[in-house]
Amino acid sequence: MLDEKVEVALNEQINWEFYSGYMYLSMSAYCQSIGLAGCASWMMAQAQEEQVHAMRFYNYVISRGGRVVLPAIAEPPVAWDSVSDVFEKAYNHEQKVTSLINGLVELAIEEKDYATRNMLQWYVDEQVEEEETFSGVLDRLRLVGKDGSGLYMFDRDMASRVFSPPAAKQE
DSSP, X not given: OOOHHHHHHHHHHHHHHHHHHHHHHHXXXXXXXXXXXXXXXXXXXXXXXXXXXXXXXXXXHHHTTOOOOOOOOOOOOOOXXXXXXXXXXXXXXXXXXXXXXXXXXXXXXXXXXHHHHHHHHHHHHHHHHHHHHHHHHHHHHHHHTTOHHHHHHHHHHHTTOOOOOOOOOOO
């Protein structure tokens, strides 16, 4: 059974993960609107990945006898200054999510909830990967600068990302 404080915090994180997906979906729509279909596709895959993250938390809360509570998801922004701004804001968002995950780890340790602490290690590792990925994209965008042909090639490369849903658990 989940500690009440842990359950509340995990429910808040579920909302953050769904918001992340919603925000990346909005970024995808923005990229599409400015003619960057590859970046739109990349952000769509990111949105799908965030939904999986939310459902991992959802399923964990239920498996521990907790109750999932789903409040409204905040409205994400709908426009940015540039594709570089999109990825900069996404990187900043991932840094915020990292701090939230770290806070959950601290709470799990404080409450001596070792099962939750164990489960959260996957998210700690995932956030390292997320920040590294967005940082790498920003590095590539800085190299491209405002060069139209460079941006064209960058966008084409971004289209190669495909979302692969995780394999179902073997029971």
